[in-house]
Each structure stands twice: as structure tokens, then as C-alpha cells.
Amino acid sequence: MxxxxxxxxxxxxxxxxxxxxxxxxxxxxxxxxxxxxxxxxxxxxxxxxxxxxxxxxxxxxxxxxxxxxxxxxxxxxxxxxxxxxxxxxxxxxxxxxxxxxxxxxxxxxxxxxxxxxxxxxxxxxxxxxxxxxxxxxxxxxxxxxxxxxxxxxxxxxxxxxxxxxxxxxxxxxxxxxxxxxxxxxxxQPMIAEHLCSSVLSGLLLSVPHRYHDELVTPAAAGPPRAIRRVLDAIHAEPDRPFTVAGLARVAGMSVRSLQEGFRRHLGCTPMAFLQQTRLDRAHETLRHADPAVVTVAAVAHRWGFAHLGRFASAYRARFGVSPSETLRRAA
Structure with missing residues (x-):
């Protein structure tokens, strides 16, 4: 064991x-x-x-x-x-x-x-x-x-x-x-955790072993009730350093079933949904912040974004403006 x-x-x-x-x-x-x-x-x-x-x-x-x-x-x-x-x-x-x-x-x-x-x-x-x-x-x-x-x-x-x-x-x-x-x-611990998981799962998917065939066989989609538990967890604590394996534990299903359930019911991956939720929270925070005491970097880190450049790019793609523009308009 x-x-x-x-x-x-x-x-x-x-x-x-x-x-x-x-x-x-x-x-x-x-x-x-x-x-x-x-x-x-x-x-x-x-x-x-x-x-x-x-x-x-x-x-x-x-x-x-x-x-x-x-x-x-x-x-x-x-x-x-x-x-x-x-x-x-x-x-x-x-x-x-x-x-x-x-x-x-x-x-x-x-x-x-x-x-x-x-x-x-x-x-x-x-x-x-x-x-x-x-x-x-x-x-x-x-x-x-x-x-x-x-x-x-x-x-x-x-x-x-x-x-x-x-x-x-x-x-x-x-x-x-x-x-x-x-x-x-x-x-960055959050990035390190995701990289570590990617290395481990990538190895398991890349080399033959007795579980490999089962691992690459398409999984059944998780039921809506289990997917709802994950959505509730993300909405409650979007700044928590979730991994896809951690979200699967919340749902009580395999990672593959969770991913298939999100694809079928929401049209995206669990981690993509998590990022969208974090962007929405960052957007609301910036809209109501005082630019004299709050910075874009502080808001990004508050909502789980370790890389400011990528945060700004994803933010602009979702809202059509930069985070700094939203913060200036809040003044």
C-alpha cells in the first residue's frame, strides 16, 4: 500500500x-x-x-x-x-x-x-x-x-x-x-501544484501500464447533481487553489467523468469555468475599488491569478477592457 x-x-x-x-x-x-x-x-x-x-x-x-x-x-x-x-x-x-x-x-x-x-x-x-x-x-x-x-x-x-x-x-x-x-x-505554489499534477497525469497517460487502457477509454459524464456540487464549491471559494483532482473529489467522481460532465452540461472544462468565475469576481472588485488604495496586482492575486500579464489578457478577452481601465473608471 x-x-x-x-x-x-x-x-x-x-x-x-x-x-x-x-x-x-x-x-x-x-x-x-x-x-x-x-x-x-x-x-x-x-x-x-x-x-x-x-x-x-x-x-x-x-x-x-x-x-x-x-x-x-x-x-x-x-x-x-x-x-x-x-x-x-x-x-x-x-x-x-x-x-x-x-x-x-x-x-x-x-x-x-x-x-x-x-x-x-x-x-x-x-x-x-x-x-x-x-x-x-x-x-x-x-x-x-x-x-x-x-x-x-x-x-x-x-x-x-x-x-x-x-x-x-x-x-x-x-x-x-x-x-x-x-x-x-x-x-508560485499555485502554479507548482498544477504543474506537478500535469507531470503525474501526463506520465500515466504516456506510458503503458495495466490501467492504461481504462485510463484512455472515454468516461461517462458525471450526473448534473454532482456537477452542481462542484459549481457551488467554485462559487463559494473561487480563490481557493483548486485542482481538477480536488474538484473531482468534491463531486465524488473520477477526473475524467468530471471533465466529460462539464463538457456536456456547460461546454467547457472545470478549470476554464473556475477561471471565468475568478475573472468575474476580479471584475466586480475592480469596479467598486478605490484606485487610490487598490492595485490591479492586488486584485489579481486576491482572486488566484499568479501571472499579471495572463490575467490582463484573459480579462480583456472577457470584458473588452483592461483591468486598469476598469479600476480607473471606478474613481
């Missing part, structure tokens, strides 16, 4: 760690902190240098490791779902008793309980993704609308050269690219 999930809203704010060039012993300490208890060894490990960048988005950890010497990374067993995506050079791995070579178009996966054995071939670089077991299995259960039994049987090797898996790998690389930007939106 997976570990119990933290309570809603308990995920820590996104955090990053950077090490430009460290010895393997320091690198081991970082890897032990953010990934798994791992040993670092090899004939050249004394001279090897590594660069490490890591970001944590709640139950999702994404790290970029660069190797300047040949090392071996080994753990007796993974304690979470782990994926390695080489970005340069090759990584040799031992999976299910056989040697596997991975390059930039391949991902290696390890499930909780699997032994981890990686030999990056210097010079090389890789993105390593850790997903807490409870998070991935709860995400799958939310999508399906029923509990899942046992560990998700991710394939040992995933082809990233095309299809949904290639799209998912681009999302991971986007997170990697944002690591160096201190003002990136990924540091």
Missing part, C-alpha cells in the same frame, strides 16, 4: 538547490537528501566532478545532474517512482538482470522496491525525476475514480522519440529550463 498522502495544502513551497561543481561525496549528500539513499563509487570517483540542480514541487522532485567523470550510482531499492532521462551522452543501467543503454531519446524507470544501478558515461548529463509513491498512485486513482492495487507497473524503458511520451519529456525539460530563473512561475 502507498504511504498516506499529506493533508491538502500541506505541500511545501517550491525550492531549488544549485551546486556548480562538487565532488562525488558532496553530490552523494545532495542525492541522499532529494532522491534515494544512494552510494556513489567507481574507479574514477575520486577525481569526478558533478554539477547538481534540484527543484522540489511538493511530491515531485526534478534534478539535473552533469557528470565530469565516470561514476556509479546505486541504491538497494527505490523508495519512490524514479525516472532518468539522459540529456547528453549515455547512461548504462541494470534493469531486471540485464544491461540497458539509454540516450537522449530514452527514459529509464524504477518503481518503489526496484534496485537502482546507473553508470553515467562521462561527459554526460541527465534529468532525474522522483515522484512520491502516494502521489502517483493517488493521481491515477483520481483519474480512474477507484483505488489502484499495488505498484504501478511502469515499463523499465520508455521511448521518448515520439508520441505522448515525447510530449511528456518536453514538459520535464521545461521544468529543467526554468531552474535557473529565480522569478519563474514554478516558484
Amino acid at each position: 502507498p504511504d498516506a498522502a499529506p493533508a491538502a495544502g500541506s505541500a511545501p513551497a517550491p525550492g531549488t538547490v544549485y551546486f556548480d561543481s562538487v565532488g562525488v561525496h558532496q553530490a552523494r549528500d545532495v542525492l541522499n537528501r532529494f532522491f534515494h539513499p544512494v552510494s556513489v563509487g567507481g574507479p574514477e570517483c575520486g577525481e569526478a566532478r558533478m554539477a547538481v540542480e534540484v527543484i522540489q514541487l511538493g511530491p515531485l522532485t526534478v534534478g539535473h545532474l552533469t557528470f565530469g567523470g565516470r561514476v556509479t550510482l546505486a541504491a538497494p531499492r527505490a523508495d519512490a517512482y524514479h525516472l532518468t532521462l539522459p540529456t547528453a551522452g549515455r547512461v548504462l543501467a541494470r534493469r531486471n538482470g540485464r544491461e540497458v543503454t539509454a540516450g537522449p531519446s530514452t527514459a529509464l524507470t524504477f518503481r518503489p522496491g526496484d534496485p537502482v544501478h546507473l553508470r553515467p558515461q562521462a561527459p554526460s548529463a541527465e534529468i532525474d525525476v522522483r515522484i512520491e509513491r502516494w502521489a502517483l498512485e493517488n493521481e491515477l486513482a483520481a483519474l480512474l475514480g477507484h483505488p489502484v492495487e499495488g505498484t504501478i507497473d511502469l515499463p523499465p524503458v520508455v521511448d521518448l522519440s515520439g508520441g505522448p511520451a515525447h510530449s511528456w519529456s518536453r514538459l520535464i525539460r521545461l521544468l529543467h529550463d526554468e531552474l535557473e530563473h529565480e522569478t519563474s512561475l514554478i516558484h
Whole structure:
């Protein structure tokens, strides 16, 4: 059984760690902190240098490791779902008793309980993704609308050269690219939560496993009464950091049934409806605000918009004027 999930809203704010060039012993300490208890060894490990960048988005950890010497990374067993995506050079791995070579178009996966054995071939670089077991299995259960039994049987090797898996790998690389930007939106907890959910659901939709066929089969639409519960929750607290999985829990149905119910009954997605409601609340707030003491930024953040440019664009598309124009007219 997976570990119990933290309570809603308990995920820590996104955090990053950077090490430009460290010895393997320091690198081991970082890897032990953010990934798994791992040993670092090899004939050249004394001279090897590594660069490490890591970001944590709640139950999702994404790290970029660069190797300047040949090392071996080994753990007796993974304690979470782990994926390695080489970005340069090759990584040799031992999976299910056989040697596997991975390059930039391949991902290696390890499930909780699997032994981890990686030999990056210097010079090389890789993105390593850790997903807490409870998070991935709860995400799958939310999508399906029923509990899942046992560990998700991710394939040992995933082809990233095309299809949904290639799209998912681009999302991971986007997170990697944002690591160096201190003002990136990924540091906003609300954005981080949605990105984390997208990574988890995207992985589940991209790779084969025993629930995949069920996951991609069209779902029945949720009943109007359940959809009404979601509408009431959104109207009551539109500023709450809802996710589609959270709204599905309110409705008591799967994410897919919720989305199909919204499409059939309202002609939009749950998150689109949430944004429309937030825009309406922001519009009313700006219409009655005192521009001498209230700013557009404060109103945007009050109603759950983390990116002012996107808020202004969506606001103009809905109301035909900019937020600042509405605020000026309130004077």
C-alpha cells in the first residue's frame, strides 16, 4: 500500500538547490537528501566532478545532474517512482538482470522496491525525476475514480522519440529550463501544484501500464447533481487553489467523468469555468475599488491569478477592457 498522502495544502513551497561543481561525496549528500539513499563509487570517483540542480514541487522532485567523470550510482531499492532521462551522452543501467543503454531519446524507470544501478558515461548529463509513491498512485486513482492495487507497473524503458511520451519529456525539460530563473512561475505554489499534477497525469497517460487502457477509454459524464456540487464549491471559494483532482473529489467522481460532465452540461472544462468565475469576481472588485488604495496586482492575486500579464489578457478577452481601465473608471 502507498504511504498516506499529506493533508491538502500541506505541500511545501517550491525550492531549488544549485551546486556548480562538487565532488562525488558532496553530490552523494545532495542525492541522499532529494532522491534515494544512494552510494556513489567507481574507479574514477575520486577525481569526478558533478554539477547538481534540484527543484522540489511538493511530491515531485526534478534534478539535473552533469557528470565530469565516470561514476556509479546505486541504491538497494527505490523508495519512490524514479525516472532518468539522459540529456547528453549515455547512461548504462541494470534493469531486471540485464544491461540497458539509454540516450537522449530514452527514459529509464524504477518503481518503489526496484534496485537502482546507473553508470553515467562521462561527459554526460541527465534529468532525474522522483515522484512520491502516494502521489502517483493517488493521481491515477483520481483519474480512474477507484483505488489502484499495488505498484504501478511502469515499463523499465520508455521511448521518448515520439508520441505522448515525447510530449511528456518536453514538459520535464521545461521544468529543467526554468531552474535557473529565480522569478519563474514554478516558484508560485499555485502554479507548482498544477504543474506537478500535469507531470503525474501526463506520465500515466504516456506510458503503458495495466490501467492504461481504462485510463484512455472515454468516461461517462458525471450526473448534473454532482456537477452542481462542484459549481457551488467554485462559487463559494473561487480563490481557493483548486485542482481538477480536488474538484473531482468534491463531486465524488473520477477526473475524467468530471471533465466529460462539464463538457456536456456547460461546454467547457472545470478549470476554464473556475477561471471565468475568478475573472468575474476580479471584475466586480475592480469596479467598486478605490484606485487610490487598490492595485490591479492586488486584485489579481486576491482572486488566484499568479501571472499579471495572463490575467490582463484573459480579462480583456472577457470584458473588452483592461483591468486598469476598469479600476480607473471606478474613481
